Amino acid sequence: MRTRRHAGATGTNLISIRQQLREWDPEVVHGQVLDYEEISKAVNWLGGMTLDERRAIPGLEPGREHTLHAGALILERFLFSLHALTCTVSVRGWRHALLENDRYFI
Secondary structure, three states, X not given: OEOOOEEOHHHHHHHHHHOOOOXXXXXXXXXXXXXXXXXXXXXXXXXXXXXXXXXXXXXXXXXXXXXXXXXXXXXXXXXXXXXXXXXXXXXXXXXXXXXXXXXXXX
């Protein structure tokens, strides 16, 4: 199995939640690693919540309560299809993530 891919907005929100960031800090988020199991747990946890419950999560970017559970599901399925166990979170977007680390390019 492959071990690394880069994630964007969903990944940054999952890291912000994990770190319980009250203020956005890209230096804390960039380069953090999410593993497949953590993402799968987030899919179940977030999917079982109401919008108001998700809105109250420390670290969640305002407005993402509507879509984060679906984004986590997409990320989980994406990693599964690539046989990847982890992903590295980039705050600079996919293009920069691929340029920074071309060995992860598909």
